[in-house]
Amino acid sequence: MSGYKASDTSADLEVLDDIQQRVLWLATNMIEVANHRRPNPDGLKVGGHQASCASMVTLMTALYLHHLDADDLVAVKPHSSPVLHALNYLMGTLDASQLTALRRFGGLQAYPSRTKDPDRVDFSTGSVGLGPTATIFAATTRDYVNAHFGERPRSRFVAVLGDAELDEGNVWEAVHDPATTALGQVTWLVDFNRQSLDRIVPDVRISPWHAAFAAHGWQAIEVKYGHRLRRFVDDNDGGALLEWIDAMPNERYQSLFGLAPGDLRDRFLAGAPGEVDALLHDLDDQTVAGLVTDLGGHDLASVLDALRQSDADPTRPTVVFAYTHKGWGLPIQGQARNHAAVLTTEQVEQLRDRIGLTADTEWDRFAPDSPEGRLLAERAAHLRRSPRPSGPRPVVPVTTSPHVARPISTQEGFGRILVDLSRDERVRPYLVTTSPDVATSTNLAGWINRTGIFAEHERRTWSDDPMLRWRETPTGQHIELGISEMNMFSLLGQLGSAEAFSGQRLLPVGTLYDPFVCRGLDALIYAAYTGAGFVFAGTPSGVTLAPEGGSHQSTVTASIGTELPGVTYHEPAYVQALDWTLCDALARVAAADGVHPEVGYFRLSTRTIPQQPFADALARIGEASLRSQVLQGAYRLRAADEDDAPRPRVTLAATGAVMPEVLAAADELSDEGVAVDVVDITSPGRLYRAWRRGVEDGIGSARVPDLPGVLRACFPHRAPIVTVQDASSHHLAWLGGALGVCSASLGVDAFGQSGAVADLYAAHRLDAGSVVNAALGVMGL
Structure with missing residues (x-):
């Protein structure tokens, strides 16, 4: 920035300065109480990042008390959450009792949480780098909602971030993606304190960062000097x-x-x-x-000028580099290792004296009739949001009634089901898909041909390929991303929060290669934690993707799906079961109350398998009963013939593409006189959680927990069990313990290699012969 030209009066700036000093005090004192005044029975350091809070005080004061409007949405740097709570308290939107509850169970969270904090928090932050990118994809979502459902009130999407967050690769993946260009409503305010957790950063990379942002169409503003x-x-x-x-x-x-x-x-x-x-x-x-x-980052006039400049060009996103002191105004200012340092009680008391407070007045708000009190009241009224009216919600059918007579893969079935849903006007307007440059190979091409790609302006299509009639228009319903799984889950998280941020419930669906779920795991965890609802399909899965080799074969993703809170994992073997579970998952997204959202994960395969075994089970059980069991997580695909002669008995329980081998093993065992039940586990996540609920209900009581109904129905004989899955063997190993029977678990516990399916199944003991041997072993034969 050039010469001094602030348009704010000295009186205004003086009032803001008084308030920012009180914010500094409150943030510091909240951490002091948490560390030194509150009982600490386990003796662990509570922490709280007083230095990181201090560097943000001016930026946050200028932002909240001068710049923001009610419909603006802000992601706040994780370590400065006490500053956010202090501002909310001074504006009267947080109770005083919460100030002494920072980092206490049930109190203010360590980092801003929109689902767990009691005051206004727009975006949850915590894992650095994810908050800033959330603002980008929330703005993309707003553009999508505006184009499809009518204009919403204008919002600015603001991130207040530390400069070290720019070290995170996902930040640059988001900035670089073609789907995130021309987002003029996005502003990033960088706390450029040039210190990280471990040290003072020796090489300041401001010039490369300026160039990188400029190359991607951002305007970059530098606030270096006061x-x-x-x-x-x-x-x-x-x-x-x-x-x-x-x-x-x-x-x-x-x-x-x-x-x-x-x-x-x-x-x-x-x-x-x-x-x-x-x-x-x-x-x-x-x-x-x-x-x-x-430094400019602690000069209110300079920061306010920069914020005004950020609005000057409505077509480009803006990054403001505000130079700050880490630990500004504290005795630890600028010290190399001040990141996690906590002031002594004596130092805090000295700060309190400097601010002009006492032990009796240390939590006081400003007097309502003071200039500060009036400004805070005005800003609280200005930022108060009216209840956001929600748009219409989708109505998802219980089935699309797919007709599948020939062998088919679940991946192909998934694409066909989406196309069928696109014919239902109760559902189609709300569906939006995304994929990191693998839409064709994950069977979204048919859907995209019907609905088109979302683009700000219509673009001419030059391809003559009849399979790629991908019109790019503002009415398109697929958002195509570059090759970044992090971006896909970040976008899904914001599409899945569209009702909260843009007043419209959507049905977001993403597809990616299952091996690379792990690449986007940080963003997936963030999306689930923040309360987003969406569906994604990881395909193809396991060593069944045989010729591609070990680097493209997934083994641990099934465990991730079951263990990750907020995610429900499905791996149906048959297309009708996939149809029921997919429609049900989308219906849960449509009906979620915002407190208990649903993220549905479908682990699919490219392996075509015969559908007749499911048709036989449907004829035996009946549609209503079978659908109910499928949605609970499991059903008996094949029940052993019952007779009066005593026979050894075993249960083969499997999920997904290995079902033909399991059925072949059942045939072989039956020929040997063994009674065999085959259980198809359609939703391992639901089945596991049903059992866990029973266990939790029994904790602390004298009774043995009852097995949930689905387990009693699928395993009525409590026979020895063999579990089979094209994933880590431990994923289904819990079933033996849950049923209290001898068990063996077959799965993939080593990296794969290229080859035919039969070769790899034999190598990993997923072939019929290995299943037979495991069954004989658990029966003691």
Whole structure:
């Protein structure tokens, strides 16, 4: 920024400064109470990041008390959550009792949480880098909602982030993706304190970051110096002073902060050009210290000017680099290891004295009739949101009634079901799909041919391929991403939160290669934690993708699906079961209350398998009963013939594409006189959680927990069991313990290699012969 030109009056700035000093105090004191005044029976450090809070105080004060409007949405840097709570408290939207409950069970969370904190938190943050990208994909979602359901009130999507968050790769994946361009409503306010958790960063990468943002169409604004220094330079032709500071290594500059004014002057001028020495010659040590450490990120006038500039171009996103002091206003300001440092109680009391408070008044708000109190009340009223009306919700049918006579894969079935849903006007308008450049190979092509790709403006299609009639228009319902699984889950998370942020429930569906669920796991966890609802399909899965080799074969994803809170994992073997579970998963997304959302994960296969075994089970059980069992998580695909002769008995329980081998093993065992039940586990996640609920109900009581109905129905004989899955063997190993029977679990516990399915199944003991041997073993035969 150039010379000082703030348009705010000195009186306004003085009021804001009084408030930011109180914010600094409250944030610091909240952490003090959590660490030193509250009982701590386990003796662990509570923490709270006082230095990281301090560096953000000016930025947050300017943002919330001057810049934001009611419909703006903000992602706040994780470590500055006490600053956010302090501002909400001063504006009257947080009860005083919560200030002493930071990091206590049931109290204010360590990091901002929109589902767990009691005050206004727009975006949950915590895992660094995910909050900023959430604002990008929330803005993309708003553009989509505006185009399909009518314009919503204008919102700015703002992220307040630490400079170290720009080290996270997912940030640049989001900035780079073609689907996130021209988002003029996005602003990132970077707390550029040049310190990380471990150290003062030796090499400041501001120039490469400027260039990277500019290359992706962002406007970059730098708020480096405060108005006192800029006035001095303008009035005294002091360009050499700024050049000397700019050229100084970051570690040397940061080392100035903890020095006494005279020592600071000596270190700063050591080796300086003569004209710099001459510029400062007539100034006392205190004035020199104030000038050379006057950074723009703690100058309210400079920050407010930058925020105004961020709105100047409505077509481009903006990043503001605000230079700050980590630990501003605290005794630990600028110290190399201040990231996790906690002030002593004596230091906190000294700060309280400096602010002008006492032990009796330390939690007081400003008097309502004071200038500060009036400003806070005005801002609270300005930021108060009216209840957001929700648009219509989809009505999802219980089935699309797929007709499948020939062998078919679940991946192909998935694509056909989506196309069938696109013919249902109760569902089609709300469906939106996305994929990281694998839409064709995950069978979304038919859906996209019908609905088109979402684009800001209509673009001409040049392809003559009849399979790729992908019109790009504002009415398109597929958002195509670059090759980034992180971006896909980040976008799904925001599409799945569209009702909360944009007043419209959507039915988001994503597809990706199942091996790469792990690549996007951080964003998937974030989406589930924040309460998003959506469906995604990982396909193809397991070593069944035989020719592709071990690097493209997934083994641990099934375990992720079952173990991750908020995610329900399905792996149906047959297309009709897939249809029922997919329609049910979408219906749960449509009906979610925002407190208990549903993320449905479908692990699918490219292996075609005969559908007749399911048709036989349907004829035996009946549609209503079978659908109910499928949705509970399991059903008996084949029941042993019952007779009066005593026979050894075993249950083969499997999920997904290995079912032909399991049925072949059942035939072989039956020929040997063994009674065999075959259980198809359609939703391992639902089955496991049904059992866990029974266990939890029995904890603390004298009774043995009852097996849930689905387990009693599928395993009525409590026979020895063999579980089979094209995934890690431990994933279904819990069944033996749940049933209290001898068990063996077959699965994939080593990296695969290229080959035919039969070769790999034999190598990993998923072939029929291995299943037979395991069954004989658990029966003791």
